[in-house]
Amino acid sequence: MLSALVHGNELCGAWALKAFLASGLRPRRGTLTLAFCNLAAFDRFDADNYLPSRFVDEDLNRVWSADKLADANSCERRRAAELLPWIEQADWLMDFHSMTTSDVPLQLTGVQQRNIDLALKLGAPANLIADAGHAAGVRMRDYGRFGAPGDNGTRSLLIECGFHGANEARDVAMDQMARFLIEADTLNRDEVPSGWLAPDAPHQQALRVTQAISTPSGKFRFAQPWVGLECLDAGTLIGWEEDEPVVAPYDNCVLIMPSLATVRPGVTVLRLAQAIS
Numbered sequence: 001m002l003s004a005l006v007h008g009n010e011l012c013g014a015w016a017l018k019a020f021l022a023s024g025l026r027p028r029r030g031t032l033t034l035a036f037c038n039l040a041a042f043d044r045f046d047a048d049n050y051l052p053s054r055f056v057d058e059d060l061n062r063v064w065s066a067d068k069l070a071d072a073n074s075c076e077r078r079r080a081a082e083l084l085p086w087i088e089q090a091d092w093l094m095d096f097h098s099m100t101t102s103d104v105p106l107q108l109t110g111v112q113q114r115n116i117d118l119a120l121k122l123g124a125p126a127n128l129i130a131d132a133g134h135a136a137g138v139r140m141r142d143y144g145r146f147g148a149p150g151d152n153g154t155r156s157l158l159i160e161c162g163f164h165g166a167n168e169a170r171d172v173a174m175d176q177m178a179r180f181l182i183e184a185d186t187l188n189r190d191e192v193p194s195g196w197l198a199p200d201a202p203h204q205q206a207l208r209v210t211q212a213i214s215t216p217s218g219k220f221r222f223a224q225p226w227v228g229l230e231c232l233d234a235g236t237l238i239g240w241e242e243d244e245p246v247v248a249p250y251d252n253c254v255l256i257m258p259s260l261a262t263v264r265p266g267v268t269v270l271r272l273a274q275a276i277s
């Protein structure tokens with residue numbers, strides 16, 4: 001399964017899926033599902049003011065738990081219920097996203113080793129982030145079997161392709177789609193149209209997220225205009241939760257996806273990570 005537009009303002013995955021459909025390719029083995037997920041949010045897309053079309057009522061990528069799915073009190077939960085049968089029958093999932101502050105692609109693998117291994121096999125992008133998700137709710141790629149420990153045959157990756165709407169983010173999405181379909185044995189490598197695959201990353205590094213910083217007050221401020229992947233010494237001031245300073249807790253502390261774009265009480269504003277040795 002390839003999923004796009006979980007966030008309605010993140011176009012790169014939709015471009016990749018559109019290219020796949022236009023190519024006329026068919027899965028050589030197995031079944032391939034292409035999902036354009038939050039169409040209600042995408043319908044509100046405005047290139048001059050694109051952040052509000054991330055979602056309609058709530059973040060579609062925080063509702064993937066039984067309690068929220070059973071309580072269909074938002075546009076996104078009703079859409080999640082429609083998507084659920086497709087998610088449940090998928091064994092491998094790649095979910096395409098883009099970012100607000102950074103143009104450096106990040107593969108969010110989750111914490112299961114099977115997904116870290118797959119991300120390394122894909123050979124790109126350079127940066128892998130093993131993260132446990134968000135306090136505000138469960139992501140689609142962690143739902144049900146996808147989040148279970150051990151190797152149950154599932155694989156799920158969430159690729160942050162780059163900056164929202166950037167052509168480079170579309171290129172990353174195309175490359176990741178091709179790599180994923182080859183590795184899933186859905187397509188043979190020689191069937192992939194020319195121009196889809198980019199060169200391998202010269203070196204891949206895996207970072208393990210040690211903590212997610214959320215903002216109970218919804219008033220978090222950053223001390224500098226961080227863009228992500230900065231590597232800080234212990235004690236470096238990162239920002240303030242209300243008036244409380246937040247500092248790097250250890251040396252070689254890497255900032256992951258700092259964002260105040262949708263800041264409200266309880267939202268994750270930043271993750272901290274260290275290299276997996």
Ligand SMILES: [Zn+2]
Pocket residue numbers: 006007010096097098
């Ligand atoms: Zn997203």
